[in-house]
Amino acid sequence: MSENNALLDIFHVIPWFQQLSEDHIGLLADFSHLVEIPQGKDLFKEGDKEDFLYVVVNGRIAIEIMFPGRGRVSIYTAEPMDVVGWSSVTPVVRQRTASARAVLDSRLIAMDAGALRRLCEGDCALGCVVMRRIANVVAQRLLVTRLQLLDLFANPGDVKVHA
Numbered sequence: 049m050s051e052n053n054a055l056l057d058i059f060h061v062i063p064w065f066q067q068l069s070e071d072h073i074g075l076l077a078d079f080s081h082l083v084e085i086p087q088g089k090d091l092f093k094e095g096d097k098e099d100f101l102y103v104v105v106n107g108r109i110a111i112e113i114m115f116p117g118r119g120r121v122s123i124y125t126a127e128p129m130d131v132v133g134w135s136s137v138t139p140v141v142r143q144r145t146a147s148a149r150a151v152l153d154s155r156l157i158a159m160d161a162g163a164l165r166r167l168c169e170g171d172c173a174l175g176c177v178v179m180r181r182i183a184n185v186v187a188q189r190l191l192v193t194r195l196q197l198l199d200l201f202a203n204p205g206d207v208k209v210h211a
Contacts, residue, residue: 055080058105058157062129064181072174079163083156085109091132091148091156098136098144100158104128107154112147120147123196124189134185136161137168137178 055077059065065073082105085091091102094114102109104126111124111132123146126132132148168175 052077075167079160080157083158085150085154087150087153089150092144094144094147096144099161101136101161102132103157104130105155108151109154110149110151123193131185134182137164137182
């Protein structure tokens with residue numbers, strides 16, 4: 049099976065892409081590819097240039113921020129079907145605001161963020177759907193991060209730190 053056919057099969061089972069037309073899914077697949085990240089390796093680091101939006105197919109990805117005096121602290125763990133690197137699709141942010149590290153061997157869809165932005169700008173109906181879904185990811189991550197930070201400050205000795 050070719051990678052493009054594998055991508056199309058994966059796109060069809062991920063809720064984030066459901067209700068998109070076959071044409072839209074085909075266009076997304078044209079600028080996407082699969083990546084394998086071994087356990088313990090970084091997908092990207094805080095401050096890196098943003099170039100891809102990722103969807104976890106399997107495995108787990110820890111989202112981590114640098115915490116002064118503590119190093120990298122995990123603030124979220126992305127599970128299968130989760131979107132990682134959402135800010136790469138936003139109009140202004142162009143560098144990673146956190147790091148992403150594979151907690152388990154992981155497989156992800158990597159979508160070229162520039163191509164996705166251009167597609168959304170050229171197709172307002174698709175752009176509206178994508179941005180609504182990105183907004184839901186942002187809202188959910190803000191809530192989870194807020195709760196994680198509250199726990200961090202309430203229980204500073206329980207923080208998981210990664211070098």
